[in-house]
Amino acid sequence: LTARIIADDHFELSAVPDRIFGSFVEHLGRCVYEGIYEPGHPRADEDGFREDVLELVRELGATTIRYPGGNFVSGYRWEDGVGPRDSRPRRLDTAWHSTETNEFGLHEMDAWLKKLSVDGRPNELMEAVNLGTRGLQEALDLVEYANVPGGTQLSEQRRANGADEPLNIRMWCLGNEMDGPWQLGHKSAENYGTLAADVARGIRQIDPNVELVVCGSSGHNMPTFGQWEDTVLSHTYDLVDFVSCHAYYEPARYDGDMQSFLASGVDMDGFIKEVGALIDAAKAKAKSAHDVYISFDEWNVWYQSAQPSVVPAGIGNWPVAPHLLEDVYTAADAVVFGDLLITLLKNADRVKSASLAQLVNVIAPIMTQRGGDAWRQTTFYPFSLTARLAKGGTVLAPKQTSTLIQAKAYGDVESVNSVVIKREDGSYAVFLTNRSLDTAADVEIVVPSDFAGSSGFSEVEATTLHDDDLSAANTVENQDRVTPARNDTARLISGGSAGDESASESGGAGES
Numbered sequence: 001l002t003a004r005i006i007a008d009d010h011f012e013l014s015a016v017p018d019r020i021f022g023s024f025v026e027h028l029g030r031c032v033y034e035g036i037y038e039p040g041h042p043r044a045d046e047d048g049f050r051e052d053v054l055e056l057v058r059e060l061g062a063t064t065i066r067y068p069g070g071n072f073v074s075g076y077r078w079e080d081g082v083g084p085r086d087s088r089p090r091r092l093d094t095a096w097h098s099t100e101t102n103e104f105g106l107h108e109m110d111a112w113l114k115k116l117s118v119d120g121r122p123n124e125l126m127e128a129v130n131l132g133t134r135g136l137q138e139a140l141d142l143v144e145y146a147n148v149p150g151g152t153q154l155s156e157q158r159r160a161n162g163a164d165e166p167l168n169i170r171m172w173c174l175g176n177e178m179d180g181p182w183q184l185g186h187k188s189a190e191n192y193g194t195l196a197a198d199v200a201r202g203i204r205q206i207d208p209n210v211e212l213v214v215c216g217s218s219g220h221n222m223p224t225f226g227q228w229e230d231t232v233l234s235h236t237y238d239l240v241d242f243v244s245c246h247a248y249y250e251p252a253r254y255d256g257d258m259q260s261f262l263a264s265g266v267d268m269d270g271f272i273k274e275v276g277a278l279i280d281a282a283k284a285k286a287k288s289a290h291d292v293y294i295s296f297d298e299w300n301v302w303y304q305s306a307q308p309s310v311v312p313a314g315i316g317n318w319p320v321a322p323h324l325l326e327d328v329y330t331a332a333d334a335v336v337f338g339d340l341l342i343t344l345l346k347n348a349d350r351v352k353s354a355s356l357a358q359l360v361n362v363i364a365p366i367m368t369q370r371g372g373d374a375w376r377q378t379t380f381y382p383f384s385l386t387a388r389l390a391k392g393g394t395v396l397a398p399k400q401t402s403t404l405i406q407a408k409a410y411g412d413v414e415s416v417n418s419v420v421i422k423r424e425d426g427s428y429a430v431f432l433t434n435r436s437l438d439t440a441a442d443v444e445i446v447v448p449s450d451f452a453g454s455s456g457f458s459e460v461e462a463t464t465l466h467d468d469d470l471s472a473a474n475t476v477e478n479q480d481r482v483t484p485a486r487n488d489t490a491r492l493i494s495g496g497s498a499g500d501e502s503a504s505e506s507g508g509a510g511e512s
């Protein structure tokens with residue numbers, strides 16, 4: 001046996017936060033243009049939104065959408081993206097060395113989120129303000145424009161621009177990755193903490209119902225990690241609701257060592273635990289009763305050091321919607337991705353919001369061709385399956401043992417990573433990854449009899465994403481090369497009786 005997982009619903013960790021299935025749309029490459037928005041495409045609707053993409057985003061199950069950046073936001077003037085389209089300016093986007101046409105802005109995003117809705121409630125927008133080249137006044141202007149019902153210059157301007165009702169944006173990011181030297185307007189922790197506190201206070205003077213995300217570290221491996229959170233939270237603890245974490249993984253981080261890459265979830269787990277400790281310390285120092293949670297608002301596999309991430313260059317070369325960060329994800333990437341999502345869920349007592357970075361074309365689960373198809377990358381499936389089965393459920397406290405494997409970067413690590421969700425209908429959904437490069441996993445899931453209800457369980461069903469070729473990927477030519485399949489090795493060991501019940505499944509390395 002490789003692993004034993006106990007589904008013990010005496011120990012509930014947290015309700016599954018809906019926002020943990022958030023994603024991210026940045027004005028970057030072809031995420032917006034040719035991604036969600038492409039007037040003239042055969043499947044574009046009257047607003048220019050691609051319906052084929054909308055369908056895939058619904059199937060993915062993404063909830064809250066973070067927008068408009070990312071590094072982009074640190075040079076963005078939100079006013080450029082509102083008002084009549086033909087008078088919107090074309091601007092330099094220095095973060096991605098591109099031209100921003102501003103054809104798509106806040107109102108278009110609001111309309112797109114309404115169309116995305118499956119139950120009549122628009123998907124939530126998580127809006128970021130520019131604290132790179134801008135500051136307090138511009139952030140307040142945006143909050144007034146978006147959330148004040150009317151009767152002032154900016155709120156009336158919004159109404160004149162077609163949104164009679166306020167946009168009611170609850171979640172706001174106070175800048176993006178302000179710890180990163182690459183960030184336009186990068187700041188020291190002291191300067192950022194002071195600014196973020198001022199902006200938070202000001203925003204709350206306009207709208208006390210907002211939820212605010214202060215920038216934490218843009219990576220666990222940032223030299224300032226820890227000290228940054230400590231200083232920033234010393235200024236902002238009682239004024240914010242979330243501190244952000246960002247993490248991206250790629251084999252190059254481990255000099256190509258695939259076993260370490262497959263164990264990347266170990267790093268994410270440590271990152272969350274350490275930020276949790278920093279939050280607790282800040283709370284103690286602030287002598288506060290207020291709680292701050294983690295918004296893991298950028299996470300993914302990203303081949304950051306590879307060619308697709310090389311930005312254009314040259315004073316005369318500022319392309320519109322260039323192909324940027326268009327990573328093609330493999331079966332191995334999907335395992336790491338699934339492992340990261342499991343790790344977020346296992347920490348749902350701390351992580352109340354997360355954004356898969358990003359949604360379309362740019363390090364994305366969904367790819368599109370200009371004028372052509374839209375298709376699912378390998379990473380689409382762990383997300384869509386998990387969102388479908390976990391939403392509305394309860395995360396149970398992790399209880400598992402598994403054999404250990406050696407990963408150079410992390411030493412001995414668990415070969416299986418898992419999380420158990422108790423679903424509203426009384427069933428259990430168990431998500432697991434086999435991190436081992438060379439050994440199939442034989443897993444027993446134990447549901448003690450007193451938790452199984454008087455009638456016990458009568459059914460077990462399993463789905464596995466697996467490929468013998470770890471580098472197999474879905475491409476425009478072969479869109480369904482890697483897809484999940486029913487795993488027929490799963491079975492109920494003690495039938496449908498009221499005894500202890502367990503399901504076991506096995507399979508090769510690279511499972512999700």
Ligand code: AHR
Pocket residue numbers: 026069070071072176177218298357358
């Ligand atoms: O998601 C791509 C980029 O990664 C974002 O713009 C930035 O915030 C991060 O460094």
